[in-house]
Amino acid sequence: MMVGMDEARQHEPRWLSDDEQGVWRAFRQAVGMLNAHTETQLQHDAGMPQAYYEVLVELSESPDQVMRMSDLAIATRSSRSRLSHAVAKMEAKGWVRREACPTDKRGAFAHLTPAGFEAIKAAAPGHVEAVRAAVFDQLTAEQVRMLGEISEAIRDGLRPRCPEVERRLSAEDGDPAAEDGDGDDTGRAA
Template sequence: MDLMSGTSWLSDEEQRVWRDFSAAVNMLRAHLEAQLQRDAGMPHAYYEILVVLSEAPGRVLRMSELASATRSSRSRLSHAVARMEASGWVRRESCPTDRRGAFAHLTAAGLAALEDAAPGHVEAVRASLFDALTPEQMRRLGEISAAIRDRLAPRCAEAEAEEMERLEDGERAGG
């Protein structure tokens, strides 16, 4: 058997679903990103950071926890928080018990920025997503999303683990 014929291509229906899904998601993302950027002067990723911080006890979180809560890489979060600190929305403080660590505090200005941004964003989400769906579709979308999330979440850990093994094993395979 050869490689190409081993590939299982998408059926017509799968292809149609994939293209519609892709189009819908791209348009939705672009729409919400533009709304937030235009009306609140922040990218959606920063909005999510503000939301997570605002819900944390004391409105403080370790950088690592903030990264995993926003499903973001440390690097990305670090860049983002640096910029948000320059905007006065977040303040960084080093951890006394582990001097490698850092806390990210939501400032009053950051909370205010979030409160300014939220109504417009929520309305945009409602108008572009929920208003397009029946209640049943909304419920279905929740189930489908959870299934995709649960399928993908372990993969990230797996990928890391495999990478580890590969590095540790070196090359043992001969033929």
């Protein structure tokens, strides 16, 4: 049991060098502070967390300010659960309206309301200014370019293994201990 890690167990772990450790710590610090900064900025000035902001942005850029819940979840890199909770809250605030899908009866659309549009319109300038001041004003053009490349490399490297599939893959190496409740024998109804 406790299979989990495929590597990092039989061989001596590939520890980080001092330089790498320095880079990693600086990165963690920068990301942590930046996140805290933009988070409280948005919460304070616009009364919404950053995650909601990104949902509204995505919706506002969509053809008719409408999106399927699932697509919206993918676009914002959030779980369906998270998005569902989030949209529920934003619906209560009047920023988003839910609508049933006629062709696929389990589906739902999330619709940006005029009030939601106003909310993001009001939030955007302050947020963009905060991002510019914290990031782009601190970097040279060359560094900005590199940050883009670096981010893409990390993101693309993570894409294949990132979704919650993770440990589902580990089942491939012959471990039949699939006791994580996947194949749940739901007592069907109706």
